[in-house]
Amino acid sequence: MSGVTRSQLRIPQSSDYKEVSNLSNQAQASPALLGVGILGAGPATQAIHLPSLARLGDLLEVRHIMDVDPAVAETVAGRVGANFSTSMDELLADPAVDIVAICSPHQFHAAQVIASCRAGKKAVLCEKPFAMNGEEAARISAVSAETGVPIIVGAMHTFDPGWLAAEEAWEDLPEHVHTIRSSIVLPPNPRFEDFATEIVGRVPVPGRDSTDPDVIKAMLTGGVMGLAIHDLPLVRRFTPDFEAVEVLHAEIVRPFGYVISLRAGNVSIELRAAMNATWEPSWVFEAIGDDAALKIDFTPSYVHAGSATARIRRAGRTTVLGPFGHNGYEGEWRKLAELASGTGQAPSAETLIHDLEFALSIAEAAARRVDTGRTAGTPADEEINA
């Protein structure tokens, strides 16, 4: 290194990027590329979306990053040469932004989706969950109908090429499924976030007394709305009577996780999750009928480890689909690029709202079981949010 001077090694400052990005955005933005703006630049943005977008540089360009924490906004924007701000309005007013991704904490999703639609953007990605209650969902639905802006929800498994291939191949399986299982074993989030990127601004999760019924309730709703939510849209494909879903059993797993038993019409649904300190994650979705069964092995959250592998078994014959080279995160962005350029079909607002209502009714009913004393509690100290 002796020949290299200090100035040659100068680390670029974010102000440099700002100039660069202003140039690229306003003067040289490639018309072929779609501009992306992101609201909320926490671990999900850093570990999931920016690496996915970095793989899709021929379609999409990150042009604006907003976070209420100015330091986070600035550093994360600096990584991709984008503008940054601390105000949603500023990002939505940026004409270089065609697609808005909402990656803020749950409680801001609905208002930010609505504002993005009203700002006349070309497409919106809302990180899961779509909203926190039915009333918010109804407002989103109305705005989506009024503005016609396509919205997708970041329930990544629905965009996984392994799932999509299974959907094309399963024929009449959904009519015959009587049993569904979603079994998730994941290490704590930070470990996998760190495999995907280098995180700034991580907020440590406070320890909590998980013998407290309120904490148990929060763990159950958090488990359903943060983790099970990736599989619930899949579950719903096999449960025509989803509106009749009943929670028959709900219990937390230590340090974080759940055992939840549901029934929807004739379909039994078992949800299992544990976030332990394992190095070996596993995420399996199964839909089983008398004569045919689907099993999907998903790759874990955060890391970009390709698609799921789906297996359809029927009369002694197993069809294997995948794995494909990209996962549902990248699938979401490919879909957004299609939608923003006017091709592709967005999921109907009704589908997204039914997905949300299904998840909410399960989360609420699971938490209600704590009040009725029918849920066993075990100690816990970690949040869940894959």
Next chain:
Amino acid sequence: MTTQLSVYADPKAEAAGAVSAVVASLPLSFGPAAGPSAEVPDVVAVAGHAGWAGRAADAIRSGASGVVVAAPVAEDTAELIGVADSAGAAVVLDQQWAGNAALAESSDNVRRVIAGALEDAVMLDSVAVAAPGTDPAHLLTEQLAVLVGCGMELRNLRVVQRNGNGYTVAGVLAGGTPVALQGILTSALPATASVTVLTSTGRADVVLPDPAAAWPAEVRVVTAEGATTLPTLYESSHRTSWARAHATVTSGKPANDLVRFAAVTSLLNQLTS
């Protein structure tokens, strides 16, 4: 020199336990008896449908030194225990999964691995699969036999749901760790029973095969140090049970089967009461 024992199986026992094929695979240990009346067979195969305990007791009263019961349903065995004890006869239960060599009392490594995982368990998840038409109550009996055979102490079991396609049962382990059992009726999947113990840093999995063929069990453990697959045998649980019956009858050492089975029945009684 192996002592050859004569075996008699009536047609129902033959169907329930694939007796002639199994006995044929142990030709030095067993040979067919001419019939129930021609001579007193050394070992009588008994089908496990309702009333098996009485049929087994009758066979012992008629002079058999051992009975092998194929797929016994839950029922009271108090009288049979008395009859077998006073005659010094062996009662071996041929259970489709619990009888697998991986869970034999001699499988120290498997027992150690499961016991180790149980000490640090955060969840126990078990799934038993059987063909449509199987009686779910019997499936649950076979599944509980596996868990008892794994040395698990299950508490507060209750039926979460039960229908024509299977059941879900919830409970806890001694320390309060959640237990989730599921039975699924389908012909799309092999008739296996799996037991998964998730621990704070890994897991232990036992998958017990359908005894229709000599598929080996799978036993795998994940700890912070790595994953280990334990050695298992290409031997069906039927053959393992008959080999055990031979050893029990010829050694005169009592089998433990009825004691374990009583533990299963008592779990089932708690569940339904």
